Amino acid sequence: MTVAGVNTVFDPSAIRREFPVVTSEINGKPVVFLDSANTSQKPNVVIDAMSTFMRESYAPINRSAYTLAASATQKYEDARAAVAKFINANSTNEVVFTKNATEALNLIAYSWGRANLQRGDVVVLTHMEHHAYIVPWQMLQQERGIELRWVPLTSDFQLDLSSLPTLLAGAKVFSFTSMSNVLGTINPVEKLCAAAHGAGALAIVDACQSVPHAPTDVRALGADFAMFSSHKMCGPSGVGVLWGREELLEAMPPFLGGGNMISEVRLDGFKCAELPAKFEAGTPPITEVVGLGAAVEFLNGVGMANIRKHEIAMSNYVLEMLTSRFGDDITIHGPRNPELRGSTFSFAFRGIHPHDLSQVLDQSNVCVRAGHHCAKPLMKIIGANATARASFYLYNTTEDADALADALDSASDIF
Amino acid sequence: MPGIEDLYREIILDHYRTPRNRGELSPPAVCTEGNNPLCGDDIRVYLDVADGVVRDVKFSGQGCSISQSSTSMMTVAVKGKTIEEVRAFVRRFKHMMTLSEDGESIDQSINLGDIEALQGVVKFPVRIKCATLGWNTLLEGLNEATK
Numbered sequence: 304m305t306v307a308g309v310n311t312v313f314d315p316s317a318i319r320r321e322f323p324v325v326t327s328e329i330n331g332k333p334v335v336f337l338d339s340a341n342t343s344q345k346p347n348v349v350i351d352a353m354s355t356f357m358r359e360s361y362a363p364i365n366r367s368a369y370t371l372a373a374s375a376t377q378k379y380e381d382a383r384a385a386v387a388k389f390i391n392a393n394s395t396n397e398v399v400f401t402k403n404a405t406e407a408l409n410l411i412a413y414s415w416g417r418a419n420l421q422r423g424d425v426v427v428l429t430h431m432e433h434h435a436y437i438v439p440w441q442m443l444q445q446e447r448g449i450e451l452r453w454v455p456l457t458s459d460f461q462l463d464l465s466s467l468p469t470l471l472a473g474a475k476v477f478s479f480t481s482m483s484n485v486l487g488t489i490n491p492v493e494k495l496c497a498a499a500h501g502a503g504a505l506a507i508v509d510a511c512q513s514v515p516h517a518p519t520d521v522r523a524l525g526a527d528f529a530m531f532s533s534h535k536m537c538g539p540s541g542v543g544v545l546w547g548r549e550e551l552l553e554a555m556p557p558f559l560g561g562g563n564m565i566s567e568v569r570l571d572g573f574k575c576a577e578l579p580a581k582f583e584a585g586t587p588p589i590t591e592v593v594g595l596g597a598a599v600e601f602l603n604g605v606g607m608a609n610i611r612k613h614e615i616a617m618s619n620y621v622l623e624m625l626t627s628r629f630g631d632d633i634t635i636h637g638p639r640n641p642e643l644r645g646s647t648f649s650f651a652f653r654g655i656h657p658h659d660l661s662q663v664l665d666q667s668n669v670c671v672r673a674g675h676h677c678a679k680p681l682m683k684i685i686g687a688n689a690t691a692r693a694s695f696y697l698y699n700t701t702e703d704a705d706a707l708a709d710a711l712d713s714a715s716d717i718f
Numbered sequence: 719m720p721g722i723e724d725l726y727r728e729i730i731l732d733h734y735r736t737p738r739n740r741g742e743l744s745p746p747a748v749c750t751e752g753n754n755p756l757c758g759d760d761i762r763v764y765l766d767v768a769d770g771v772v773r774d775v776k777f778s779g780q781g782c783s784i785s786q787s788s789t790s791m792m793t794v795a796v797k798g799k800t801i802e803e804v805r806a807f808v809r810r811f812k813h814m815m816t817l818s819e820d821g822e823s824i825d826q827s828i829n830l831g832d833i834e835a836l837q838g839v840v841k842f843p844v845r846i847k848c849a850t851l852g853w854n855t856l857l858e859g860l861n862e863a864t865k
Contacts (some may be wrong), residue, residue, distance in 0.1 A: 405819070656781065658782035659783045661786075675755075682758065688758045688760070688781075
């Protein structure tokens with residue numbers, strides 16, 4: 304693979320060639336994929352790893368003694384080890400594969416939440432959370448009357464930490480995103496985890512938007528739980544990761560019951576399997592986990608620090624270029640400082656409804672998200688019903704940003 | 719790929735730029751709200767029904783050009799019609815948007831007029847929900863008003 308040697312020299316054009324969809328065309332025009340905050344494209348190594356696995360090595364895991372099954376189990380566990388190392392987990396027991404990151408937070412709310420939260424207990428969230436990090440807690444609120452508190456935003460799209468000590472007083476949980484999927488704001492995760500612990504609360508981090516884009520060290524962050532999805536980090540959809548401190552996972556009751564998560568089942572009861580199988584009931588997404596393992600190796604080869612550096616440069620370019628071309632005609636909902644944000648830009652443009660905007664951009668094969676980005680409370684707070692969102696990743700270049708701007712120009716002609 | 723001109727026909731853009739019957743009606747007019755979770759659009763339709771006739775209709779809310787113009791055209795079309803006429807008209811419209819498989823109950827003699835322009839939306843399946851949002855909200859309002 305050509306990108307293996309790119310540790311020191313980051314070459315986006317070489318990286319692009321590894322992603323078939325990124326270099327594809329529709330109607331003879333190149334695709335400009337700017338929706339990676341939604342889901343990322345897949346490199347050849349991931350596609351090949353999955354098809355090779357299905358072609359040559361597919362078998363059940365953890366169930367059978369034959370060579371093929373043992374080898375499939377090994378590949379599945381190798382992927383877990385790769386993920387654990389990727390985020391600097393203490394052990395592979397701390398890495399649980401789920402269906403997606405949404406399921407991972409539901410697992411926490413259901414299993415840890417129902418074992419530990421009673422009426423009146425406080426869970427602190429923020430105004431920039433994704434629906435997946437709001438609704439599971441609201442379900443618990445409806446079920447047993449926990450109290451939800453919200454960290455508001457400042458006018459420059461940061462979390463307003465002035466009220467944090469008050470909000471955290473007496474709280475059991477502080478659950479927050481590492482980076483807003485709408486605003487691009489990167490939150491001070493270490494500081495927030497420390498604040499949670501200072502108040503005696505657990506720190507639960509939605510790391511979906513940061514793990515694919517920057518180095519992640521869960522131990523250094525000081526979090527208790529974190530979750531992220533494979534499909535946003537060059538891996539396949541269908542698998543997410545729950546990371547949790549081992550003693551917490553150990554003490555939690557199981558989530559889904561079924562095969563693989565038990566060590567013993569009798570007519571009068573069952574005994575849970577050891578971690579991490581305890582939280583992996585039923586046949587898992589075996590091929591997808593193998594694909595995620597390949598994605599992690601790919602990202603390691605490119606270097607996460609290189610990716611972060613590239614995205615800071617992209618943010619810098621996008622902000623300057625859009626502002627110089629469109630001035631006040633474009634409103635970017637998010638921080639201006641590239642160091643404080645990811646390369647995800649929600650914007651309003653010349654009063655054109657985002658849905659219409661994305662439709663016109665599609666004529667130029669420019670793929671952006673339009674809508675509320677599964678963050679309706681945040682949209683209400685920033686005063687937008689919907690926004691268009693362009694998000695950049697390791698395979699995007701300044702040419703992609705220019706293509707976006709050119710397509711925006713053509714939208715003005717229609718409306 | 720269907721051309722963007724199939725979607726953004728002039729009459730549609732006209733209703734988007736200059737919506738008709740935009741506003742609110744006070745009770746006893748009924749108000750129903752419709753949302754399109756995909757794009758965050760929300761529309762409120764106000765219906766004043768008396769003696770089985772839609773006396774007045776207005777709409778408010780936020781949305782894309784397709785949902786706004788479709789709702790605007792809808793209000794123009796249904797004002798002054800009897801409830802039965804409105805229901806038949808909505809069936810005819812939804813049939814055009816290929817949402818109704820049952821062609822039997824469709825009165826093909828109903829002339830949709832300008833609303834025919836929305837047929838191009840069918841080529842953009844994601845947008846069909848935008849075009850029908852106001853109409854589904856109207857139906858809910860009719861049910862409410864005739865309870």
